[in-house]
Amino acid sequence: MARPRKEIDQAEFEKLCALQCTKAEIAGFFNLSEDTVERWCKRIYKESFAVVFANKRCGGKISLRRSQFRLAEKDSRMAIWLGKQYLEQKEPIDEKRLEIELLKLESQIKDNHPEEDLDDTMLEALNSTAMEVWGGGGDGGTVNGCTEKEDRS
Numbered sequence: 001m002a003r004p005r006k007e008i009d010q011a012e013f014e015k016l017c018a019l020q021c022t023k024a025e026i027a028g029f030f031n032l033s034e035d036t037v038e039r040w041c042k043r044i045y046k047e048s049f050a051v052v053f054a055n056k057r058c059g060g061k062i063s064l065r066r067s068q069f070r071l072a073e074k075d076s077r078m079a080i081w082l083g084k085q086y087l088e089q090k091e092p093i094d095e096k097r098l099e100i101e102l103l104k105l106e107s108q109i110k111d112n113h114p115e116e117d118l119d120d121t122m123l124e125a126l127n128s129t130a131m132e133v134w135g136g137g138g139d140g141g142t143v144n145g146c147t148e149k150e151d152r153s
Contacts, residue, residue, distance in 0.1 A: 006030070006032055006036060006040075008030050008032070008037070008044075009030075010044065012029075013026065013030075013056075014056050014059075016029060017052070017053050017057050017060070018056060018057060018059040018060030018063065019060055023038070023053070037049060068082060069082070098130070102127055102130055105130070106127075109126070
């Protein structure tokens with residue numbers, strides 16, 4: 001006679017997926033092996049755990065996003081973070097500060113490598129790379145494809 005099947009509360013399982021719990025965590029919650037969770041998913045949903053999890057975790061992501069947007073109404077830091085994540089907004093670049101930092105870096109390189117021949121070409125390449133990395137790209141002042149004026153309206 002075969003062992004009785006261990007049952008998983010489907011609603012509880014879906015809540016754990018929405019909370020982004022891993023297969024190991026879900027198995028631990030129900031005191032089962034990961035293989036048992038995998039077989040249960042195939043029997044109940046006709047899909048692997050990975051597919052079921054990908055579908056069921058969306059509810060948790062939506063809930064989290066909703067909470068973040070609510071928090072952004074009260075906390076400017078969250079609003080700024082969301083703007084950077086979803087609207088490609090960036091901190092304004094202080095070009096004078098950038099120039100000072102580049103001069104410091106250039107001086108450090110010359111001080112640390114006095115015996116090496118550091119030509120202007122290398123230093124210009126360093127400056128160019130720094131501008132690309134820290135901003136100052138030629139996007140014409142747009143944010144997410146909108147000019148600053150359009151973005152405010």
